[in-house]
Amino acid sequence: MIEISNMVLLELKRKRGEKNISVTKLSAQTGISRWTLADILTGKKNIVKKATFDKLNNWLQEEKK
Template sequence: MDKELVVKVKRLRGELNISISELSDKSGVSRTTLSDIFNEKRKRMNRKTISKLNDWLLTEEKE
């Protein structure tokens, strides 16, 4: 799993004070998948998930 990506998403999610559900709505990644990633229940992410989280990071960091 791309640990650096997870750390960045967690950091920005905290800064924006948004819930996993809100992040799910904004990123297009399911709430269950996000919860599993943040709780380290998943060892790997598929390419679509990585792409969606990267897109969300880029969008939020621009604002």
């Protein structure tokens, strides 16, 4: 299990805002359940499985290319 830092959370929110995409669309792009994403984005969940963290990190990295 990995904790999502405030910096990663802010980056995730910023990218999502810039792209103006819904949680459902973000879910489709990352492969993470929309319920899990909603909990992460609202701060209800900050400890996630490594696979979930890797998916978020990969999405953030893809967007930087």
